[in-house]
Amino acid sequence: MEVSRPQQTLAAPVRFEGVGIHLGQPARIEVLPAPVDSGRLFVSQGQEIPALHERVSSVERCTVLSAGEVSVSTVEHLLAACAGLQLDNLRILVDGPEVPILDGSAMPFVKAFLAAGVVCQERPARRHVLTRPLFVHDKNALVLALPATETQLEYSLHYQHPMITYQQVTHTSTPESFLSGLAPARTYAFMEEVEGLLERGLARGGDLSNALVIRSDGYTSALRFPDEPVRHKCLDLVALGSGSGS
Ligand SMILES: [Zn+2]
Incomplete structure (x- = not known):
């Protein structure tokens, strides 16, 4: 409890x-x-x-x-x-x-x-106590929430990409585990996505100091965790706990 x-x-x-x-x-x-x-x-x-x-x-x-x-x-x-x-x-x-x-x-x-x-x-x-299971889905994303005695998050990521196919992380909701396991994980984008984002007027302030860009053969900077992308997604999910994620 x-x-x-x-x-x-x-x-x-x-x-x-x-x-x-x-x-x-x-x-x-x-x-x-x-x-x-x-x-x-x-x-x-x-x-x-x-x-x-x-x-x-x-x-x-x-x-x-x-x-x-x-x-x-x-x-x-x-x-x-x-x-x-x-x-x-x-x-x-x-x-x-x-x-x-x-x-x-x-x-x-x-x-x-x-x-x-x-x-x-x-x-x-x-x-906030959940009294019954809840799930929401949109396109290829699904969130399932189950009642539990303590808050634990699991995030699974699936891509058809040479650098990432499947990553999964489990996060126990304490400040210590947030600090060591999620907080350092950076936002990311795929190289082929970046041009499209710029055309749509997005990511104009993006550069290699504030995002991890994933190429077909590697990353544009050293990873902070071997599974940094899924940890970043879980970080965005933590934000949901306060009312608001990318
Ligand atoms: Zn994010």
Whole structure:
């Protein structure tokens, strides 16, 4: 049985600055501590956008949250870091249309959050309990959720590609396993996909420092894990725990 834990927030504000991977524009955010029960809240152009499933307006290549005319793109790696470290209450000020991609993983967020400090708050965290099996599927993707006494994620990846055919990872939902097993895994794309993304106006801020590109005969940079792609997919799945994945 999972032990009930207190809600948590940051001990001090943290800033991130970089480029948005899809639009290629400068991206700045500031993550501030927030009171109990306030949840994770994005603020852009004066508009508050709670990080909740009902605010997801697009999941094409990245997760976009919207309220009215205002949107924030590529929230998933930041939200995975928040969920992975069990940071429940945060106010995230966004300057620009996207969250900075940094190195394409959740690690820069995690390191900065840990450096700032994680503090407990005076109320217990809310627990979501599944009472029956659920599944959703779309095209060739399927998510199956089963009731359990503790949260464990399993991700299986299938491609018809010379470098990846099948990868599978199992993740036990603790901050320690998130830190060592998922947070460093970078977002990835197949070389043959990259030109198509650029033609569609996506991945304009992508380069070899913030994404792993998979060629037919290898990778464009050294792998952080032998099975880094499936670990990144599982990282995106962790973000779902907070309301929002690519
Ligand atoms: Zn991702």
